[in-house]
Amino acid sequence: MIYKRCVNDDWFMLINHGAKRTGKTILNNDLFLQELIRVKEIASSQDIEKPMYIVSGATLGTIQNNILTEITNKYGIQFTFDKHNNFTLFGVYCVQAGHSTIAHLEKIRGMTAFGAYINEASLANEQVFDEIKSRCSGEGARILVDTNPDNPEHWLLKDYIQSDAPGIISYSFQLDDNTFLSERYRKNIIETTPSGMFTDRNIYGKWVSGDGVVYADFNKEKHAVTKEDLAKIKMVRYFCGVDWGYEHFGSIVVVGVDAAGNYYVIEEHAHQHLDVEKDWVPIAKKIVAKYGNIPFYCDSARPEYVVKFTKNKLNAINANKKVMLGIESVATLIKSNKFYVNYDEMPRFREEIYKYVWHKTLDEPVKEFDDVLDSIRYAVLSDITLSNRTPKKEKYKALQLLGL
Template identity: 50%
Template sequence: MSMNDLLTTKQQEVLHSYLADDYKMMILTGAIRSGKTFIDNLLFLYELRRTAESAKKRGKIHPQYILAGASSGSIQNNVINSLRNQFGIELSPDRHNHFHLYGVDIIPVYTQSIRGLSGARGFDSNGAYINEASLANQFVFQEILNRCSEPGARIICDTNPDQPQHFLKTDYIDNEKPGLKTKSFRFTIDDNTFLAPDYIQQIKAATPTGMFYDRNILGLWVSGDGLVYRDFDKNRMVIQQSQVPNIVKYYCGVDWGFEHKGVITVWGDDSKGNIYMLEEHTSQFKYIDYWVKVANKIRDKYGKGITFWVDSARPDNYSEFLRAGINARNADKARMAGVERVSEYMKQCKFFAVKDGMDQFLNEVYQYVWDENTGEPKKENDDVMDSMRYAIFNEHKENTTQFLNSKYF
């Protein structure tokens, strides 16, 4: 078996650089399914062996190494489970939630919020592997770098791209100061030559136009430009009530409001995976008793058990829904993930809206635009858009981790 059977050309380039070049930090960035996490997991094993050998030479009996990720779950899914599946290596946490391999104490640090600072302080590390680095809080990221003070300590990172003003891009990837000693590699989905060509074509066809395509397929650090839902096509996607097929599941999205508009949207799925906005109820200056009445009318029409995915920002309103017997659930409000999920349905022409059921939907969808400063949608003209996002993202949320589709990945 040759190296070409185990690693792609881009992965071999990274491995050669790891073994031959002088650097302090190596950042792998780029497209989804491109193979960057696989090679970084392999480099992580190299780093642990290097740490063990270096510690032995220096008479250190308890070398430490940081394994960082957005959360405990992401570390488990992206690194621990992958080491088991790809290399047959079992890592089980001790009573302190640390891992151990080759005599190295592997200390997990959670980077998604400032709370991760506490886990990164109070020790010196021989290096760090930072998974999903663009999701890291900047202060936690910097503290991890500060901890890597042992002789020869290095940092390896992998990440999907974010907006171009992200600190990881400006302060490290684009920073050419010689003393920083940063190496970076950009992956595209086509770099993963172990993926079947028809699978790559399917992913490309399903990825929304614009920012999501540039980031997820081409591996570029770009901001959104213009309309958020660029693939929305009024001529194809706005339909008459008579065109709605048999619906197999109903659900709702709720965006609370008073000074700004409050919204309840009603959605349905057919057996082919298409989604339909059946009704939109939008009003301003209405108290919770009004929205309870609207919800009860929806329940009378579509079934008492219909789920209402509600904005968690108003726990008092959520409690009133529960007291009224309404099946309310707090929505996961992950903004970019939700926008991407809605965009995917539009890109695949699986999104439809009933003309007679609309109120403000068309006004908002054509005014819902990207904010170039934040890289996210502007908080304007977004009441119906938020209701739509809560409903679609949460009802179709995937909880299973997706792995690369080949025998080696």
């Protein structure tokens, strides 16, 4: 229905938004190919030999993964890139441009485009999005947009999706709208998606803010283990997460992973008013003496502290600190019952886990009761995405499990 309408009717902007894995991008990829054919016909009628079109994503990597590789896999189309990393398809010159930061403006400023395809639009810098729209001044130009939901105050929702402008059409997608998904996959996704905001967004496609406790699925009865339990489990690797602090708690956690991919928070070291050189380095060295030269995924906000760890021959690495991605990764492990904590021996964790709550208006947690939980987030997300001890095949499996 959507494809038929978009091919037969006129419009300026199409926005497909909603839950993950609902076919939004697949639909837009097909429409993108149709748009290029249409653009070439319009340009030829005006004796324009090389019409330009903007293809935009959060980064060039996401364009490759979400659009170009998918088109190659589906239709066998091969893309050849010039020195500017752009390509020509169906006689249309496609300019690839990121949109996540204001720096991406330079790639498109001043050009006249016959259309644009904006992938993952909720991640776009608003000024860059507006500039892409302004560049689409060629005859009959149209803009394809797809995105997952964000918070209900997001400019894309308020200014475009909810707009009464006749040239904008939008469609909302839920997981169940994708009839090509197997029942097994759909069931697994629903069962492993964290409760609350993540379920509302990723399953039902709603633009909602978080509400209440961040890790709402944590259950002491399910997720607490004892030292005796841990002694019976063979870990395949260990690593640490480090959140620096002084007035607020600094924290180092030790995490182990077993052969089944279960994550165990084994040790917590959380203290106030400790010096890095005199206190935290000795604590870290004791951890190394016990577990080997394991990585310490550190908060990069204090690079001088990371350097001190490194100078003391500790395997200190800047952590992957993406907040929402990290929280979703930990929350998914909790919901999937693949996350366990040495609960009785982690007093700071016990205090934080039930007090770590979403901000009422911002799309992030309140910056309180988050010290140990931040170090856990750094450790888990960094292990999934950065650990050089994890084979690429296993990394991919882990990312698939988390729906990332």
